[in-house]
Amino acid sequence: MFKDIRDYPLDYLFLAVLSGAYLITVFLRQTAPYSIFLATSLFVSLYFLWGIIHHLHAKSLHGRVVLEYFLVSALGIVIVSTLLI
Amino acid sequence: MTLAGKIRHWFSPHASNNFRANLLHNSSLILVLGIFLSLNLFVRLLDNTSAHILGFTSSVTVDEVVRETNATRLSAGLSTLSYNEKLADAARRKAANMLEENYWAHTSPSGKTPWVWFQAAGYNYTVAGENLAKDFASTSRMIEAWMASPTHRDNIVNPKYQEIGIAVVPGTLQGSDTVLVVQLFGSTSGGAVTAQAPAVKSTPAPTVLPAVTEVTAPVVTPEPVVPPVNEIQTPKWSEFKLEKTLSIATTALFILVLVADLVMAESKVVSRRVGKNWAHIIFINFILLAVVIVTAGKIM
Secondary structure (H helix, E strand, O other): OOHHHHHOHHHHHHHHHHHHHHHHHHHHOOOOHHHHHHHHHHHHHHHHHHHHHHHHHOOOOOHHHHHHHHHHHHHHHHHHHHHHO | OOHHHHHHHHHOOOHHHOOOOHHHOHHHHHHHHHHHHHHHHHHHHHHOOOOOOOOOOOOOOHHHHHHHHHHHHHHOOOOOOEEOHHHHHHHHHHHHHHHHHOOOOOOOOOOOOHHHHHHHOOOOOOEEEEEEEEOOOOHHHHHHHHHHOHHHHHHHOOOOOOEEEEEEEEEEEOOEEEEEEEEEEEEOOOOOOOOOOOOOOOOOOOEEOOOHHHOOOOOOOOOOOOOOHHHHHOOOOOHHHHHHHHHHHHHHHHHHHHHHHHHHHHHHOOOOOOOOHHHHHHHHHHHHHHHHHHOOOEEO
16 A cells, blocks of 8 residues: 555655745645645645656656646645635 | 546546546646636625625624633633723724724824723723734634733733723724724722733833823713624624635645645545646645634734
8 A cells, every 4th residue: 555655755745845935835824825725836836747757767658647736736725715815 | 427436537546537636637627717717706706795694704793702801811810891882982082083084003194092992982991901903713812822922911900900991993094894892991980809810011011000190071972873783792704714714725625625635536546647736736825824823813
């Protein structure tokens, strides 16, 4: 179940640090919607890039996978943005 | 296909969906995005109808705030506070001024301190305090947030206070529909003596203990500021609450399906060219946490 994490620990460590930094930013700037929107945009973009780079490492990059990361990222930003706007 | 078959097709990896829960297919993700955006648009359109069906409101009521504040004081070994209509009038004046001058602070941009409203309502205090909150969906969460903040907690469990006044006022503040809660404390005498000493304040707190000489004769305005009772007292669904529920439900559903897909795909040892479920789970979990933070109320 944890095979992918065991195989690519650095990739997942980076993702965990990125996610933690995002959450800390949101927590510290919770009264500033524009800052949260910027932080979310950055987090989502980096997640999309992370997906591509990770699948390049795993030699499993495919157009369908890129589209999946794009859609999941889009869902993330839409969910947060609808609460801010 | 039977209902059980449809559920399996949408939520678990199986031969019928190419061993990937159909909800996680790209076509379904596009569909979910579309539905999510459409529902949000619908909620916003509903809010803009002339009947104003929605609009930001919460389940916070004056009675609940008084009851929960007193319950907190009782559990701290203090006496309960009695509801004072003059203090409530002062709270309503403060809330009305916040909406009128469009600020989220203890002192207005024009320099009006909280104590101005005590005097305007004709409440001659010897000790007074103010707590503010906005955007809270429930009274208990609001009280929890106040109790988690040392300065607000000092107000709630201050043994010198004898009376309380609350205003729960819906309105638009700094461009957002919200419900403002103004909680005022006061005492017109020396205050009850209890075994618990008031907490020492290390930072500027919203509580002041003014010298008696600072209390001037009250300036009484003939017309008290009374917000519409129905709007304050009736809990109803709000645009914000619907959007929050929609967001949390969508993220929670995805996390569940991703976990189920991950577990079942591992057990069936299938090789798939898809995104990494663990990565999606981490990402969506943090989005969910951000949603929880963004939708939490604010205190001052």
